[in-house]
């Protein structure tokens with residue numbers, strides 16, 4: 486099968502096409518023919534630093550939408566031909582930028598019928614992150630007031646809609662050109678982070694989702710009510726300092742890494758089916774143009790998700 490790999494760490498130019506043997510599903514695994522693969526910032530971070538994977542060669546990519554080709558021993562919930570989507574186990578399950586992947590069958594949920602593969606591949610990692618941060622960690626409830634930083638990004642735009650679906654009042658930050666988009670996805674109060682310091686316009690919040698890091702963590706703590714929670718999706722190194730800071734202010738500081746989660750994936754699919762969660766696709770590239778797709782992603786300015794299509 487065709488895959489995009491790298492032998493050294495570096496910029497997008499280290500990426501190149503290789504041929505690999507088609508994988509074989511082990512017990513309880515499925516072999517999925519990848520029809521589309523979503524990109525996430527962790528892809529370009531791993532490409533350039535090795536991150537949690539260490540030294541290349543490796544094939545990156547965690548987000549898959551595709552068709553079950555065959556099933557391993559005991560994998561009973563799918564049969565060949567089923568259309569599925571899911572996030573490969575992070576970090577060890579990487580390899581979505583290829584024509585085929587194998588993974589435990591419960592990595593995947595049935596692809597929502599209202600989405601094509603390109604749209605579906607944009608949902609799993611960002612959607613599960615948003616769901617796990619808001620629902621499992623922050624435990625956002627009806628009437629809560631929630632701030633989503635980078636609300637137009639891959640995680641942010643799905644987080645906004647999930648928080649709205651749970652009955653929250655949502656504040657979202659983005660540059661001014663994206664404010665119409667933020668209102669369309671349900672943000673109640675938009676904040677232009679380039680002209681307005683969010684700490685001057687919000688206070689007493691129940692939860693903040695921090696996708697930015699740096700001084701956004703300590704500043705976000707100051708806009709929470711006592712007992713409120715900040716969920717940091719950035720480096721855990723920063724989080725130990727942040728915890729101390731949170732204790733002083735009487736707020737909960739949590740850090741998380743997204744995990745495959747069949748029940749949450751089904752919940753996302755249900756919201757999609759009900760028309761309450763829409764994925765925005767910023768750009769689509771063929772697999773062979775992964776380097777170009779990453780260059781766009783690394784700009785840090787995209788709205789929604791970048792996706793690769795795979796023949």
Ligand SMILES: NC(=O)c1ccc[n+]([C@@H]2O[C@H](COP(=O)([O-])OP(=O)(O)OC[C@H]3O[C@@H](n4cnc5c(N)ncnc54)[C@H](OP(=O)(O)O)[C@@H]3O)[C@@H](O)[C@H]2O)c1
Pocket residue numbers: 525526527610611614634635636637638639640641658659660661663678696697717718719741742743782785786787788789
């Ligand atoms: N812990 C986890 O499990 C986990 C999972 C997923 C993602 N993450 C991390 O979360 C971060 C966001 O991921 P993503 O996929 O959403 O990224 P993304 O799609 O690349 O985010 C792009 C968006 O960020 C916005 N942005 C950039 N700087 C901003 C700022 N200072 N204030 C407000 N908005 C800003 C941009 O809007 P403008 O053009 O308006 O600036 C753009 O719309 C990344 O660091 C990623 O690695 C962590």
